[in-house]
Amino acid sequence: MTDRPIAGFINGLWTIPTDAACSDVMNPSTGAVIGILPHGGARDVELAVEAASRAFIDWSARPVSDRAKILHRYRMILAEHQEELSRLICLENGKTLEEARGDVLRGMEVVEFACNIPHLLKGESLPQVAEEIDGITTREPIGVCAGVTPFNFPVMVPMWMFPLAIACGNTFILKPSEKVPLSANRLAELFLEAGLPDGVFNVVHGSRDVVDALCTHPGIRAVSFVGSTRVAKQVYETATRHGKRVQAAGGAKNVLLVMPDADLDSTTRAVMGSAFGCAGQRCMAGSLLMGIGSAADAMRERVCGALDVLKLGNPLEEDGVGMGPVIDGDSRDRLRTILESVSQDKTQQVVRGRCPEPDIGYFLKPALVDNVRPEQPLFQQEAFGPILSLVRPTSLDEAIAWMNRLPYGNGATIFTSSGAAARDFSRRIHCGMVGVNVGVPAPMAIFPFSGWGESFFGDLHVQGMEGVYFYTRQKVILSRWDRGYIRKQGW
Ligand code: NAD
Numbered sequence: 001m002t003d004r005p006i007a008g009f010i011n012g013l014w015t016i017p018t019d020a021a022c023s024d025v026m027n028p029s030t031g032a033v034i035g036i037l038p039h040g041g042a043r044d045v046e047l048a049v050e051a052a053s054r055a056f057i058d059w060s061a062r063p064v065s066d067r068a069k070i071l072h073r074y075r076m077i078l079a080e081h082q083e084e085l086s087r088l089i090c091l092e093n094g095k096t097l098e099e100a101r102g103d104v105l106r107g108m109e110v111v112e113f114a115c116n117i118p119h120l121l122k123g124e125s126l127p128q129v130a131e132e133i134d135g136i137t138t139r140e141p142i143g144v145c146a147g148v149t150p151f152n153f154p155v156m157v158p159m160w161m162f163p164l165a166i167a168c169g170n171t172f173i174l175k176p177s178e179k180v181p182l183s184a185n186r187l188a189e190l191f192l193e194a195g196l197p198d199g200v201f202n203v204v205h206g207s208r209d210v211v212d213a214l215c216t217h218p219g220i221r222a223v224s225f226v227g228s229t230r231v232a233k234q235v236y237e238t239a240t241r242h243g244k245r246v247q248a249a250g251g252a253k254n255v256l257l258v259m260p261d262a263d264l265d266s267t268t269r270a271v272m273g274s275a276f277g278c279a280g281q282r283c284m285a286g287s288l289l290m291g292i293g294s295a296a297d298a299m300r301e302r303v304c305g306a307l308d309v310l311k312l313g314n315p316l317e318e319d320g321v322g323m324g325p326v327i328d329g330d331s332r333d334r335l336r337t338i339l340e341s342v343s344q345d346k347t348q349q350v351v352r353g354r355c356p357e358p359d360i361g362y363f364l365k366p367a368l369v370d371n372v373r374p375e376q377p378l379f380q381q382e383a384f385g386p387i388l389s390l391v392r393p394t395s396l397d398e399a400i401a402w403m404n405r406l407p408y409g410n411g412a413t414i415f416t417s418s419g420a421a422a423r424d425f426s427r428r429i430h431c432g433m434v435g436v437n438v439g440v441p442a443p444m445a446i447f448p449f450s451g452w453g454e455s456f457f458g459d460l461h462v463q464g465m466e467g468v469y470f471y472t473r474q475k476v477i478l479s480r481w482d483r484g485y486i487r488k489q490g491w
Contacts, residue, residue: 012198055199107159141169270439409452
């Protein structure tokens with residue numbers, strides 16, 4: 001535990017809000033307090049907007065190749081600090097080292113994408129669009145942008161936003177989850193090391209007060225949000241009402257559909273990774289396992305077998321840890337309550353892993369709940385923890401109909417050896433990210449992270465070209481240069 005409060009980062013300086021309320025930052029694997037976080041408020045947002053607005057004048061005017069060079073350096077520095085960042089994620093989030101390395105790697109892929117910014121920003125042109133008139137389009141940065149992020153991917157999710165926004169010529173204010181502020185601070189520090197000018201990237205810590213100030217401040221042009229559906233909706237409504245463009249990604253209920261002809265070994269590995277990776281705290285976590293025909297019993301047997309050997313523990317202290325803790329005591333208690341209420345319903349059966357729950361930290365034995373029906377809360381609501389429901393539709397048609405009744409629309413995967421079943425599923429399912437024999441169909445940085453329904457509010461998603469469009473506005477320039485002028489000059 002450090003005695004020093006965790007500072008925010010404004011205009012290149014570490015800044016601690018005065019007279020602020022504080023919260024504890026915990027190591028979820030031990031329950032120990034590892035830092036004290038003073039929360040900022042409207043005054044801190046004001047200072048950050050002032051700094052970011054000043055920095056925008058020069059940063060937006062810099063040649064795009066200069067901006068790309070800084071991103072290239074940032075990519076190299078991140079690679080040098082990959083392991084350090086991964087361990088920091090383990091410390092404040094509790095996920096396993098392998099999962100934390102994936103978190104960093106996926107974030108770095110966005111920086112790699114953003115390094116291509118000279119190419120990504122190129123517009124269109126059409127000479128002689130009318131007599132002696134040429135037309136071109138350009139993409140220009142929009143100004144100060146803000147990002148609000150959740151606890152579950154302390155590096156990757158912030159990096160869905162700020163590298164691309166900054167590469168496009170904007171300046172940025174990040175409000176990370178108050179549960180995982182350390183990774184965000186390190187990302188800011190390393191960007192400065194790469195040569196980013198002061199004020200281009202700022203971090204303001206806190207919770208609702210900071211978010212409200214970001215959503216309403218007239219100096220902020222765009223807000224990117226990732227978190228629960230309830231807050232995503234609220235941020236979308238408030239920030240759009242205040243004239244900002246908004247992309248707000250929310251919660252999810254993702255389906256893993258197993259057909260009778262699926263390869264059971266690879267499917268079991270994919271299902272286990274999807275449902276219990278990051279202790280189920282992923283917006284792309286498969287939480288509804290649907291088995292058609294013989295696949296339901298086969299998957300039940302295999303998942304139960306795999307749960308028995310899934311080792312829980314502190315990823316920084318023990319080897320062979322397969323699953324870390326959930327983020328805090330509130331989450332663990334909420335998940336326990338869900339399992340208690342499910343246990344009282346005799347139509348459903350709860351099977352828990354056999355590995356012991358460590359007696360310190362916020363661990364919860366993973367669970368499979370068999371015979372969940374579409375009208376039950378566990379089918380409909382995001383649990384966001386290591387609880388997998390086994391659902392037994394009688395046909396592919398019934399499975400798709402049940403899935404399409406869900407309000408969310410993040411991810412869905414089919415496991416099959418049939419191209420026809422895969423094609424039918426991919427075409428008819430109502431969600432934005434579809435997997436075929438892929439447990440977590442989370443798109444790489446060149447594609448948009450494409451949630452639908454209650455999983456996304458807005459138009460342009462994070463990542464890929466949609467990210468570039470979100471952080472820029474387009475201009476169409478029509479020019480007429482009259483050839484008569486050349487003749488008049490006698491040239
Ligand atoms: P959360 O909604 O509680 O918090 C997200 C952010 O919003 C945090 O920075 C938090 O400080 C802030 N916040 C919380 N309550 C607020 C309020 N009332 N007003 C304004 N701001 C508020 O989410 P979480 O618990 O940190 O993360 C888990 C959720 O995020 C899950 O629902 C998960 O599915 C979702 N998520 C979605 C995606 C996606 O791409 N769709 C990705 C990752 C996580």
